[in-house]
Amino acid sequence: MAVGVCFAGFLSGNTGITLMSAMALSIGIGLQNIPEGAIISIPLKLQGMNKGRALLYGILSGIVEPIAAFITILLLNIVVPLLPYLLSFAAGAMIYVVVEELVPEMHEKNKSILGVVGVTIGFVVMMVMDMAL
Numbered sequence: 172m173a174v175g176v177c178f179a180g181f182l183s184g185n186t187g188i189t190l191m192s193a194m195a196l197s198i199g200i201g202l203q204n205i206p207e208g209a210i211i212s213i214p215l216k217l218q219g220m221n222k223g224r225a226l227l228y229g230i231l232s233g234i235v236e237p238i239a240a241f242i243t244i245l246l247l248n249i250v251v252p253l254l255p256y257l258l259s260f261a262a263g264a265m266i267y268v269v270v271e272e273l274v275p276e277m278h279e280k281n282k283s284i285l286g287v288v289g290v291t292i293g294f295v296v297m298m299v300m301d302m303a304l
Contacts, residue, residue, distance in 0.1 A: 173261035174200055174236065175243025179250045188254075195300045202296070204233040 177196050180188035212229030216222060243250055243257075250257065277286025 172236075172239045172243055173258060175240030176250060176254055176257045176261070178240065179244050179247045180254050182244065182247060183251045198300060199297055200236065204236065208233055 174193070174197050177188055177193040181190055181193045208229035210229075211232045212225040215225035215228055220228075273286075277283060277290075
């Protein structure tokens with residue numbers, strides 16, 4: 172939905188959202204979908220599901236995002252006044268997942284250094300994309 176909101180804001184022409192900022196968000200969400208799909212696929216494969224089917228389920232878990240983006244773009248006139256609220260909701264949801272799920276898991280079984288390095292690399296990649304695009 173965040174991607175759709177950004178593109179809807181860009182298409183409306185009356186916000187400060189540029190095509191490059193919408194593209195940067197799209198790339199960031201796309202990159203985030205890779206480990207998200209792996210989190211779905213790998214346990215299925217380890218439980219005995221064949222590789223192709225496990226991969227398909229991982230891909231299908233992310234297909235809802237472009238569908239929601241497209242629906243949001245179609246509802247452009249309704250969405251534009253709600254842009255700040257929808258983007259805040261999307262950001263809050265992502266922050267919640269990180270704080271509630273990833274940070275505590277990162278501190279289990281001496282994974283702290285690897286987790287900190289992962290968070291740092293992710294932050295640097297997003298900042299580079301933010302500045303470059």
